[in-house]
Amino acid sequence: MQEFDLFVIGAGSGGVRCARIAAQNGANVAIVERQHWGGTCVNLGCVPKKLMVYASEMGQSLKDAPSYGWDVHINGHDWAHFIEAKDKEIARLNGVYVSLLKRAGVTSFTGNARLKAGNIIEITPSPLEPDAPTLIVKAKKIVLATGSTPVRLDIPGAEHALVSDDVFSLKERPQHIAIIGSGYIGLEFASIFNNLGSDVELVYRQNLPLRGFDTDLREHMHALIDMKGIVQHVETTPKKIEKTDAGLELTLSTGKVLKVDAVLMATGRRPAIDELGLEEAGIETDKGAVKTDSSFATSVPSIYAIGDITNQYNLTPTAIAEGHLLAEALFNPQGRDWSFETTPKAVFFSPPMASVGLTEQEAVKQHDLEIYSSQFTPMAQTLPGRPGKTFMKLIVDARSGVLLGAHMIGPDAPEIIQMLAIAVTASLTKAELDRTLSLHPTSAEEFVTMRTPDRKVPRAKASTSSGEAP
Ligand SMILES: Cc1cc2nc3c(=O)[nH]c(=O)nc-3n(C[C@H](O)[C@H](O)[C@H](O)COP(=O)(O)OP(=O)(O)OC[C@H]3O[C@@H](n4cnc5c(N)ncnc54)[C@H](O)[C@@H]3O)c2cc1C
Numbered sequence: 001m002q003e004f005d006l007f008v009i010g011a012g013s014g015g016v017r018c019a020r021i022a023a024q025n026g027a028n029v030a031i032v033e034r035q036h037w038g039g040t041c042v043n044l045g046c047v048p049k050k051l052m053v054y055a056s057e058m059g060q061s062l063k064d065a066p067s068y069g070w071d072v073h074i075n076g077h078d079w080a081h082f083i084e085a086k087d088k089e090i091a092r093l094n095g096v097y098v099s100l101l102k103r104a105g106v107t108s109f110t111g112n113a114r115l116k117a118g119n120i121i122e123i124t125p126s127p128l129e130p131d132a133p134t135l136i137v138k139a140k141k142i143v144l145a146t147g148s149t150p151v152r153l154d155i156p157g158a159e160h161a162l163v164s165d166d167v168f169s170l171k172e173r174p175q176h177i178a179i180i181g182s183g184y185i186g187l188e189f190a191s192i193f194n195n196l197g198s199d200v201e202l203v204y205r206q207n208l209p210l211r212g213f214d215t216d217l218r219e220h221m222h223a224l225i226d227m228k229g230i231v232q233h234v235e236t237t238p239k240k241i242e243k244t245d246a247g248l249e250l251t252l253s254t255g256k257v258l259k260v261d262a263v264l265m266a267t268g269r270r271p272a273i274d275e276l277g278l279e280e281a282g283i284e285t286d287k288g289a290v291k292t293d294s295s296f297a298t299s300v301p302s303i304y305a306i307g308d309i310t311n312q313y314n315l316t317p318t319a320i321a322e323g324h325l326l327a328e329a330l331f332n333p334q335g336r337d338w339s340f341e342t343t344p345k346a347v348f349f350s351p352p353m354a355s356v357g358l359t360e361q362e363a364v365k366q367h368d369l370e371i372y373s374s375q376f377t378p379m380a381q382t383l384p385g386r387p388g389k390t391f392m393k394l395i396v397d398a399r400s401g402v403l404l405g406a407h408m409i410g411p412d413a414p415e416i417i418q419m420l421a422i423a424v425t426a427s428l429t430k431a432e433l434d435r436t437l438s439l440h441p442t443s444a445e446e447f448v449t450m451r452t453p454d455r456k457v458p459r460a461k462a463s464t465s466s467g468e469a470p
């Protein structure tokens, strides 16, 4: 039986980084992947999604071009052409991941991994290599990095709905789509399909989208969704989906029936633990996620878990950082550190939205606040007369002047907030932003030119209610 120092299950964002760093630090490492090298981010997440965002935003640029003097004739968007080009790029990236692991000296297996007692792993064939033999291997330490999988609501006809995994291989773009859920995935696909010309209906439980983000941003997003012509069914849940000769009928809690070509359930993800044999290995879970301590150890000390399987951050950079930290903690204790609490976040809507640090609603529980904000029409939209304002907001501790949070909705928000994340992580003060000269003409310069607070908000008295149903 082959034996390794470290065996990683799942070659996604976290697993690949962990395996690579461990091997580069001298460990004898193996990794197993059942479906696609690079995991969700590369194959069914961040990368193909961002390519779709680019595809969808090209159309907007073409529509704006005549007001800048271009003579443009748009003959429509070829979805099949785009999917083929996207698949080619993803296949190239799969190869990059395989060779990264090879170059680091990691042994790669394909198949479904399942834990057996005593740090034994059984690898059975998966569709990636159906004729591969079943193997049994052993490892001193094991890392669970199997990610997460989309959640489908338990309503009649749920099997007729798409989940995000399906959207990346659709043969045709739906002309009329209903999207359930107003989190990251719901909003990003609502924008992509709307930009490409589909009629989009967004169905969600709250009165504002993107629960957990700053309320001012959520209100601006709500207005932008309306402005784009996406129909919002707020405070509404889906009841059933029926297949008809013409397509699908989605019945809502309001009694309304939406006749559409497709329904997308964007209703969250859950850790991929079903076929891992956690019980046999003695690994504890909590609400469907693998329980870990602050050093990523599970309830079995030689088995660790990183990334979406722990259901903590559910983002690629955090999965990568966890994999890196774990590999260094195990094989090179002088490793580096990351500030997880100031992880920046973005929603790739058009225009995009991004945030770092505390929202006003979080910050006011602990601090007296000064709130600064700015709203303006992005210059690129002036000649075409395209509506939609950029909104920026800074949250500052009134006593120390420390920058607690920065939030933006508007073109380039993720690029700008990534840089402001340095200021928030370093606990820079508003005075240091004030000392910084503008780079003109940009949108980002507004973040260093906001001089007067809009509001001063005293620290809130402790409250037992979170104010909004989950
Ligand atoms: C549509 C979408 C868009 C997203 N966009 C962004 C974004 O813009 N920015 C961002 O930061 N994050 C984004 N995410 C989230 C991001 O993709 C995940 O947080 C990240 O991929 C998690 O990494 P991971 O290593 O935990 O798991 P994954 O990347 O999911 O990797 C897990 C791997 O394990 C394999 N596996 C599972 N079980 C087994 C088994 N038993 N045996 C062998 N292999 C197994 C899977 O096939 C998979 O390849 C997006 C996600 C989705 C779905």
Ligand SMILES: NC(=O)c1ccc[n+]([C@@H]2O[C@H](COP(=O)([O-])OP(=O)(O)OC[C@H]3O[C@@H](n4cnc5c(N)ncnc54)[C@H](O)[C@@H]3O)[C@@H](O)[C@H]2O)c1
Pocket: 153, 180, 181, 182, 183, 184, 185, 186, 188, 204, 205, 206, 210, 237, 238, 266, 267, 268, 269, 313, 314, 315, 345, 346, 347, 348
């Ligand atoms: N840009 C990014 O970084 C990015 C993009 C996509 C996904 N992701 C990651 O993937 C995760 C999953 O994305 P998501 O959008 O599916 O999840 P989410 O948690 O962001 O949103 C889920 C949505 O489904 C709704 N919902 C959940 N249960 C429901 C029910 N029973 N009935 C009606 N509505 C229900 C929620 O109210 C919410 O609107 C995200 O949390 C994020 O971590 C990140």
